[in-house]
Amino acid sequence: MRGFANLLDRLAFTPQRNGKLTLMRDFLRDTPDPERGWVLAALSGALSFDTAKPSFIRKAIEARMDETLFALSYDYVGDLAETVALVWPAKPGANREPDLSEVVDALRDASRAQVQKLIESWLDALDADGRWALLKLLTGGLRVGVSARLAKQALANMGNVEISEIEEVWHSQHPPYEDLFAWLEKRSDKPTAAAPGRFRPVMLAQAIEEPDFTKLDPKDYAAEWKWDGIRVQAASERGVRKLYSRTGDDIGKSFPDILDFLTFEGVIDGELLVMRNGAVASFGDLQQRLNRKTADRKLLEQYPAAIRAYDLLLDGEEDLRTLPFAERRKRLEHLVARTQSPRIDLSPLQTFDTWDKLASLRARPPEGDARISEGLMLKRWDSIYAAGRPKGPWFKWKRDPHLIDAVLMYAQRGHGKRSGFYSDYTFGVWREDANGDRALTPVGKAYFGFSDEELKELDKFVRNNTIERFGPVRSVRADKDFGLVLEVAFEGLQRSTRHKSGIAMRFPRISRVRWDKPAREADELSTLERMLEK
Amino acid sequence: MAKPESILCPSPSGLYCPPGDFYIDPTRPVARAIITHGHSDHARAGHGAVAATPETLAIMAARYGEAFAGATEALRYGQTITRNDVEITLVPAGHVLGSAQAVLRHKGMTIVVSGDYKRRRDPTCPPFEPVPCDVFVTEATFGLPVFNFPEAEDEIARLLKSVAQFPERTHLVGAYSLGKAQRIIRLLREAGYEKTLYQHGAMQSMNALYERFGIALGPLEPATIESGSKKDFAGAIVIAPPSAIDDRWTRRFADPLPAFASGWMRIRARARQRQVELPLVISDHADWNELTNTIREIAPGEVWITHGSEEALLRWTQLNGINARALSLIGYDDDEGES
Numbered sequence: 001m002r003g004f005a006n007l008l009d010r011l012a013f014t015p016q017r018n019g020k021l022t023l024m025r026d027f028l029r030d031t032p033d034p035e036r037g038w039v040l041a042a043l044s045g046a047l048s049f050d051t052a053k054p055s056f057i058r059k060a061i062e063a064r065m066d067e068t069l070f071a072l073s074y075d076y077v078g079d080l081a082e083t084v085a086l087v088w089p090a091k092p093g094a095n096r097e098p099d100l101s102e103v104v105d106a107l108r109d110a111s112r113a114q115v116q117k118l119i120e121s122w123l124d125a126l127d128a129d130g131r132w133a134l135l136k137l138l139t140g141g142l143r144v145g146v147s148a149r150l151a152k153q154a155l156a157n158m159g160n161v162e163i164s165e166i167e168e169v170w171h172s173q174h175p176p177y178e179d180l181f182a183w184l185e186k187r188s189d190k191p192t193a194a195a196p197g198r199f200r201p202v203m204l205a206q207a208i209e210e211p212d213f214t215k216l217d218p219k220d221y222a223a224e225w226k227w228d229g230i231r232v233q234a235a236s237e238r239g240v241r242k243l244y245s246r247t248g249d250d251i252g253k254s255f256p257d258i259l260d261f262l263t264f265e266g267v268i269d270g271e272l273l274v275m276r277n278g279a280v281a282s283f284g285d286l287q288q289r290l291n292r293k294t295a296d297r298k299l300l301e302q303y304p305a306a307i308r309a310y311d312l313l314l315d316g317e318e319d320l321r322t323l324p325f326a327e328r329r330k331r332l333e334h335l336v337a338r339t340q341s342p343r344i345d346l347s348p349l350q351t352f353d354t355w356d357k358l359a360s361l362r363a364r365p366p367e368g369d370a371r372i373s374e375g376l377m378l379k380r381w382d383s384i385y386a387a388g389r390p391k392g393p394w395f396k397w398k399r400d401p402h403l404i405d406a407v408l409m410y411a412q413r414g415h416g417k418r419s420g421f422y423s424d425y426t427f428g429v430w431r432e433d434a435n436g437d438r439a440l441t442p443v444g445k446a447y448f449g450f451s452d453e454e455l456k457e458l459d460k461f462v463r464n465n466t467i468e469r470f471g472p473v474r475s476v477r478a479d480k481d482f483g484l485v486l487e488v489a490f491e492g493l494q495r496s497t498r499h500k501s502g503i504a505m506r507f508p509r510i511s512r513v514r515w516d517k518p519a520r521e522a523d524e525l526s527t528l529e530r531m532l533e534k
Numbered sequence: 535m536a537k538p539e540s541i542l543c544p545s546p547s548g549l550y551c552p553p554g555d556f557y558i559d560p561t562r563p564v565a566r567a568i569i570t571h572g573h574s575d576h577a578r579a580g581h582g583a584v585a586a587t588p589e590t591l592a593i594m595a596a597r598y599g600e601a602f603a604g605a606t607e608a609l610r611y612g613q614t615i616t617r618n619d620v621e622i623t624l625v626p627a628g629h630v631l632g633s634a635q636a637v638l639r640h641k642g643m644t645i646v647v648s649g650d651y652k653r654r655r656d657p658t659c660p661p662f663e664p665v666p667c668d669v670f671v672t673e674a675t676f677g678l679p680v681f682n683f684p685e686a687e688d689e690i691a692r693l694l695k696s697v698a699q700f701p702e703r704t705h706l707v708g709a710y711s712l713g714k715a716q717r718i719i720r721l722l723r724e725a726g727y728e729k730t731l732y733q734h735g736a737m738q739s740m741n742a743l744y745e746r747f748g749i750a751l752g753p754l755e756p757a758t759i760e761s762g763s764k765k766d767f768a769g770a771i772v773i774a775p776p777s778a779i780d781d782r783w784t785r786r787f788a789d790p791l792p793a794f795a796s797g798w799m800r801i802r803a804r805a806r807q808r809q810v811e812l813p814l815v816i817s818d819h820a821d822w823n824e825l826t827n828t829i830r831e832i833a834p835g836e837v838w839i840t841h842g843s844e845e846a847l848l849r850w851t852q853l854n855g856i857n858a859r860a861l862s863l864i865g866y867d868d869d870e871g872e873s
Contacts, residue, residue, distance in 0.1 A: 006692070012802070013811050019700070026699055065679070066853055072846045073680045077801055086680040086800065128682060128800075413780065413809060416703075419792060420785040471807045472780070 001126060003031055004039050004100050005133035011144040015415040020146060024154030028181075037176020038100045042137060043144075044151040046175055051107060051115055052138035057084050060120055064089055081139055084123075085132035091124040098122050101176065103134070149247045159184025164201035164387035167248040169193040197240030199248040200267060200313050200321070201387035202233060205377060205394035212395070213355050220380055222325065223350045223358055225373040226396055227308055228283050228492070229273035230290070234307055234344075236262040237314065243272075254292045257300050258307065261343040264335055267314035268307065269385075271347065275306035278345070280372045283506075284494040306343040309336055310377075313385060321385040328385065350376070362397060374491065375399040401489040401507075402531065404429065405514060405522045407440055408484040411462040413472045414447065421455055422462040422474060423447055425510065427486050431501070431525040440478055441501045441525060446488060449509030458484075458513065483519030487512040493532050503528055536641045538669045538836065541620070544861045549647060549671070549840075551638060554620030556585075558636050558647050561865030567603075568622060569594070570649030571633035572712055575866050585609050587624055589632025589747055593712065596743050609634075611660070627651040628662035629818050630713030631744060637665050645669040646834075652817065653824040654686065657720040658713070658749050662828075670834035671861075674842030675819045676797050683797060683821040689814045690721045693793060696812055697771060704767040704787035705812070708776035708794040711737040713818050715773050716744045718795055719751045722771070732757035732767065734774035734783075757786075780809060797821065826850055841866040 007027045014020050024043065028036050041047035061070060061084045070087065077083040098106075106118055119138065123131050136142050149163075152170065156163040161184065172195040173180050182188040231246040241262045243252040252259050258272070274281040274289065281303075288303045289295065312332035313321055320328045329349070336346050352358040362376050375398035383393035406427035414423035424447040428440035450458065461476075461484055468475040477483065489511040496504035503525075542551050548560040556566040563580035570576055570586075572593030577586070579598035584591070588608040595602060609615060611634065614623045619641075624634035629650045636647040644667040651662050651673070676683075697705050709715040715737050722731065730753040733741060741751055757772045768788040776794060784790045794810045797817030805813035820828065825847060829837055837858040839847055844860040851858035 010696075010812075013805060013813065015811070019811075022699055066849065068849050069679050069846055072843075072849070073678055076678055076843075077680055078803060082802060083680060086682060090682075127684065129684075415809065415811070416791075417789050419780065419790050419809070420782045472809050 001098055001100055001103070001122075001130045001133065003027065003035070004042075005126075005129040007039065008133050008136070008142060008144050009129055011146055015145070017150065019416075020150060021154050021157055024146070024151060025157045028155060028158045033178050033181060034101045034176035035099050037178060037181065038104050040151060040155065040177055041175035042100070042142065043146050044148040046148075047104070048140055049107065049138050052119055052135065054080055054139065056116060056119075057081070057135065057139070060084075060116070060123075061088065081135035082132060085135055086128050088123050088128075088131055090127075097125050097127075097130065100137075103137075104175075148249055152248075155180070155184065162388060165190070167199055167201045168387070170248055171195060171198045171250075195240075196237040197235045197242040199233060199235070199242070199244045199250075201248070202231065202246045202269060203311075203385050203387060203394065204246075204389040205379075205396040206389060206391050208378065208395040208397045216355075216378075218353060218355055218358070220382070221378045221395075222329070222381055223352060223361075224310070224347045224377050224379075225350070226375050226377045226398070227271040227273060227280065227347065228372055228374045229271040229280075229286050229308075231269075232272040232307065233267060233269055233313075234258065234262055235267045235314075236264055237267065238265075251290075254289060254295055255305050256295060258305050258343065261341045263341060264339045264344075265316050266312060266335060268309050268332070268335075268344070269311035269313060270307040270309040270344075273306055273308055274303045275308075275343070275345075276304065280308070282372070282494075283492060287494065304343070306345070308345055308347045310347050311385065324382040324384065325379050326381040358397075362399065365399070373399070398491075401491055401511075402493075403487055403489055403511060404527065405485050405517060406443060406488050407478045407519050407522045408458075408461075408476055408486055409440055409442055409478050411458075411474050411476055418455070421459045423455055423459070425458070425486065427488060428478070429501075429523045429525050429528065430520075438480060438520075440483075443499070443501045443503055443525070443528065444488065444490070444505040444508045446486075446508045446510050449489070449511055450513065454513055478519060480520040483522075485514035485517040485519060485522050486510050487514055493528060495532060501525060501528075503532065536643050538643060538645055541638060541640050541643060542645050542647070542669070542671070544863055548863065548865070549861075551617075551620060553640055554617035554622070554638070556617055559649065559866075566617075568624075568636050570624075570627065570636060570647065571629055572597070573630070573650070576649065579603070583607065585615065585622070587611065587632040587634050590634070592743060592747070593632060593740075596739050625663045625665055626660040628653065628656060628659060630656075631659050631716070631747060631749065633659060633713075635663075635665065637667070643668050645671065646832075647671040648673065650675070650819055651828075652820045653828060654683075656717055656818070657724065658716050658744065664828065664832050666832065666834075668835045669838060670829065670832050670836070671838045671840060672825065672829070672847075673819070673866075674825065674839050674844050674847045676817065676821050677825060677839070677843035677845075677847040679822050679846065681797060681800055681821045682823055683800065683815050683817055686717070686721055686816045687725070689795070689816050690718070690725050693771070693812065693814060694722075694725060694727060696791065696793075697769065700791060701769040703789045703791045704769075705771045706779045706784060706787065706790045706792050707771060707773050707814070708779040708792070708796075708810075709773055711740050711775050714795055714816070716741060716749060716751060717818070718773060718816065719754075720749065723750075723752050727771075728752065729770075730755050732770055732772040734772070734778055736775050736778070737773065776808075822846075829856065830854075 010023050073087050074083045152166045156166050169191050172193045179191045183190050233244045235242045241259045274285040312328050315331050378395040380393045406429050409428045410426040411422035412424040426442050426445045428442040430438045431441045433439050465477045466474040467477050490505040490508040492506040494504045547562045549558040557564045558568045559576040560567050565582040567581040567584050572590045577594050579602040582604040584603040585607040609624045621639040623637040627633040627635045627649050638645045646665050646667040709718050733754050779792045793812035795814040795816040798804045799813035799815045839860045840863045
């Protein structure tokens with residue numbers, strides 16, 4: 001438990017992805033089985049408890065400690081699990097410190113009545129960090145900024161393999177993953193991923209650059225819209241139906257309606273969208289369905305999900321991934337036609353003979369709605385389906401981003417190489433308040449898109465024009481007579497109740513610093529609202 | 535027997551002893567002062583006569599110049615002087631180099647002003663000596679049950695592990711220039727770290743002073759670019775005052791990893807607020823268990839609490855049937871600013 005606690009502690013305070021990867025890789029490498037496997041399960045979300053309710057933890061501590069002293073402590077710390085971890089009266093030598101694997105085993109076999117006693121005995125045996133880790137785990141929220149994907153990447157780094165190899169076998173493996181570690185340490189062969197309905201690592205596209213076109217022959221490529229939903233893999237194999245995100249997360253629980261419609265035998269690669277009568281709805285509609293543990297009937301009716309198919313990986317029992325795209329596409333068309341499902345349709349191919357013709361198509365979004373596509377996909381007719389992001393066979397040609405001029409309002413210090421710089425910028429646009437005065441309202445935050453030189457100048461601007469400081473954040477002077485205008489590029493807008501402006505930006509970044517532009521000439525919130533309505 | 539309040543009482547300038555006519559750690563210039571230790575909120579310049587340990591006097595001279603007081607008197611640990619019938623003895627407090635508790639004896643009554651103290655081992659100063667007394671005057675900087683500190687040696691082991699894991703980054707350790715910095719350096723040396731440590735300019739004189747008093751700190755170099763290129767600091771440990779680790783000064787280092795050694799790091803929100811990546815829970819103050827165990831061990835007739843989180847400590851004394859009161863002295867940093 002001590003090793004696990006130390007790891008969680010470091011992860012919680014390490015903001016950089018690479019730092020987190022190093023910490024996890026080293027831990028997985030240096031910790032024996034089965035402990036590391038359970039830790040991997042905890043980090044990747046495959047192990048979750050809600051054994052200890054906050055009310056139980058409170059009761060347990062109040063039985064051991066003066067109520068007033070606890071209240072003063074809780075008031076100071078603010079987090080229940082952390083407070084209890086710190087104030088729990090130690091009983092040195094009470095018990096041996098449990099490993100995570102012992103905790104898992106014991107909880108599996110314990111009756112409800114035994115669970116509380118067990119937890120208390122562990123709290124007696126652990127130190128403050130160990131108690132914190134245990135309580136976080138048992139109350140069901142590690143919150144150390146690690147996704148399942150990142151945990152798998154660390155595992156791949158540990159074994160020096162591609163993450164797609166991990167993803168391919170992941171769903172056939174179970175905690176504590178001893179076969180997986182044996183393979184990564186070259187003590188045995190790669191585990192088989194023969195389970196029906198397993199995830200197949202997806203093929204991704206490179207962004208195309210202007211000079212690429214001169215080297216590419218339009219005749220070699222198929223083109224289709226890159227629909228604005230989420231990329232999914234729908235598997236229906238020998239009675240097993242699964243819906244995966246492109247990183248291999250099983251999202252079937254949120255989409256029971258889709259699972260019902262997987263009446264074919266095979267594996268489709270496609271875009272998950274909300275569709276009404278064959279017309280695609282906006283990404284905002286799809287968001288209503290994402291990240292939900294369950295879906296009630298009303299939600300299913302209001303936001304009907306569907307799949308627009310791009311590719312076919314498995315047809316019946318035949319693996320098509322080594323066939324050329326042209327052949328796979330034909331087989332996909334047959335399968336979609338055979339299935340006759342109201343929730344599965346084909347992503348149509350676009351005809352073109354020159355890049356110029358395709359460019360004008362790209363400028364005209366499909367179905368008359370600008371928000372429905374993110375751009376075009378180019379796929380070589382002869383490309384096999386290769387996991388990862390190989391250079392050459394597939395390209396994405398994104399639509400030009402939206403641009404607005406916003407005013408810098410707050411800046412926060414960065415991390416690592418940027419720790420001495422104010423590098424995270426919150427920006428706002430003008431809005432009329434109740435009195436008819438124009439005031440800035442924050443609409444987004446960006447921390448890249450500028451050069452190192454620009455960063456230095458931005459940092460200097462922030463330091464010279466700070467009007468208030470809150471911890472690592474500075475509030476910067478921004479009013480109609482003075483302020484720094486940032487040209488912000490973004491991919492789309494959604495309504496949001498979490499933001500004061502009512503708007504959330506997708507993928508915002510600084511495209512230019514407008515030292516020349518007066519703050520009062522920055523954009524209005526109404527401009528953004530119009531983009532929403534379109 | 536005299537009432538303790540007639541021997542020692544709070545005043546706007548700090549704790550005052552009327553029969554002896556002197557102050558302890560006064561916050562404003564006074565005629566006669568006893569100084570418990572060299573941190574700037576306890577040891578100020580401008581007093582008439584100052585009595586303190588030789589180490590504390592040296593620290594004050596290094597900070598404020600030789601003319602920091604009208605007259606000085608060096609008191610070794612255990613040596614006793616008398617002021618108008620009040621006997622004054624300084625005994626070790628275990629806080630920083632030269633730190634002392636002031637033991638006052640008058641008409642059969644003993645009052646111990648502990649100053650700032652801790653009970654853990656510190657290779658840079660002698661350990662706290664418990665003195666039986668009628669009144670024990672204690673601080674309560676970390677006077678909440680949540681402050682339960684791990685062993686400093688384990689925290690140093692975490693730092694060294696991180697240095698091994700991230701050899702491409704520069705570990706910047708924020709530590710107060712007087713006491714904490716030298717303790718960290720000694721602990722690193724004890725843990726077998728023999729490489730050059732880099733020091734911020736603001737700590738150079740204090741490190742040199744510790745060396746003069748026989749605390750060997752090993753190879754130290756200034757953390758300036760002149761002593762190498764940015765890349766040379768990759769894999770190095772740099773010790774700097776806390777205020778320096780989150781500012782422009784850090785740009786000279788390769789991908790800095792900010793660490794901070796302080797008792798406040800026990801609270802996650804505090805560490806996050808400072809954007810610390812490696813919080814090291816190392817304090818020169820007593821944690822909750824040290825405070826309460828010390829009071830139990832000394833078993834004084836009365837406990838007076840000078841500053842810090844007195845509310846919880848008062849509650850604890852009440853639960854344990856110990857007489858206690860809060861003096862609520864002002865002018866002492868409870869932010870471990872340097873205290």
